[in-house]
Amino acid sequence: MEFRSDVSVELVKHNARDFDVAMAARVSTIGAEGLDLNLPTEGLINFLMRDRHGSPFEHTSFTFYIEAPIFVVREFMRHRAGWSYNEESGRYKELEPIFYKPADGRPLRQIGKAGKYQFVDGTYQQKRTVSGDIERVSTEAYTTYKRLLDLEVAREVARMVLPVNIYSSFYATCNARSLMHFLSLRTKDETSKFPSFPQQEIEMVAEKMEDFFHFYMPETWVAFQRNGRVAP
Secondary structure (H helix, E strand, C coil), X not given: CEEECCCEEEEEEEXXXXXXXXXXXXXXXXXXXXXXXXXXXXXXXXHHHHCCCCHHHHCCEEEEEEEEEHHHHHHHCCCCCCEEEEECCCCCCCCCCEEECCCCCCCCEEEEECCEEEEECCCHHHHHHHHHHHHHHHHHHHHHHHHHHHCCCCHHHHHHHCCCCEXXXXXXXXXXXXXXXXXXXXXXXXXXXXXXXXXXXXHHHHHHHHHHHHHHCHHHHHHHHHCCCCCC
């Protein structure tokens, strides 16, 4: 049994440059002349972001390989527009005994009502109980899963006993526009024009993805920040 408190995000491949955005935008005004690599891009990209001309940002792509607990994966896959997914299958392979357990510093208590709540640190007793119960229940569930497999029960049936904190892995492919929409909802940032309230674990995934976005499309990322982290 392995218990983790992190997520993994790898950039498998990408076709994403600031120039790609500017090139796509310029075809509407200067056609093939927009292929000139010497043309400036920063001002145009900020204009597109500010006035929400979104389609040029779709001429890019990122493919990520992500390892996260199933409850994060299910929340992630609510993002459909501009995304493609392929996930590890519990029907076709035996799942590994890797489970998520919150780190010691993870807030445990929810205060307030829906739409206006916050999370605060748990008590010593809460932390100890959460940690111990997650380890116990996960171990019992996986032991049962293995016992069913040993009895030659189909994997698609045996997996029914497993909790949502077991890890899964998947590929996620998106364009810069859909990625910015995801980041605007799944990260908390003081500069954001609209507040967001992501669960900590999916925010951990989003932050790692944003690092790649910032690195490969720095002018687009700056424009995203400058204009309140609103996807165009």
